Amino acid sequence: DIVMTQGALPNPVPSGESVSITCRSSKSLLYSDGKTYLNWYLQRPGQSPQLLIYWMSTRASGVSDRFSGSGSGTDFTLKISGVEAEDVGVYYCQQGLEFPLTFGSGTKLEIK
């Protein structure tokens, strides 16, 4: 199985500061179609996860352009430019390359 490993944040983060959340996969997520099958989700307190980024760098519909995704085949970054109160929650990366689909353990964002 592909193992997804996420980094931690130095919480709490001051409002307005930019942060980067890291995720590493145990296997390249770059497929032969040229897409990298890496998703980012945000789970706000008391809610279900919502998709932020797919194919490593494509923002989902309705997602603020403060969120951006980048990376290589195995190392990925979700950048939040100017964190706001509504960004609080747990961020998960997920690989969609092969079964079983697997998630990272999550990165918690707190804001002060």
Add this chain to the structure above:
Amino acid sequence: EVQLVETGGGLVQPGNSLKLSCATSGFTFSTAWMNWIRQTPGKRLEWLAQIEDKSNNYFISYLESVKGRFTISRDDSKSSVYLQMNNLKEEDTAIYYCRAITTVARGVMDAWGQGASVTVSS
């Protein structure tokens, strides 16, 4: 508005069965790939199963550890997906989410329900 609503959760004794349902609306269900994903009490997300659409012959994939105990199915006429869970174990205690994935004009739609709580305990 896209909606997914899970029902059928509850408290069940080890060894017993439970069937979860997920009713959907607001998107073209028949072309969506449907997933079940659970979140453990420790907040870990675990993908369980996927059923693809008719054009892909309703291809099904399972997490190895639930294969043979859990069965995913769908009814396109009811825009619903199901998860039959047999021989439940205490470690199956979790919030169970259904997820819909489909392509839309603006890219990919990936939507989750609010979750159904399943507690396996004697």
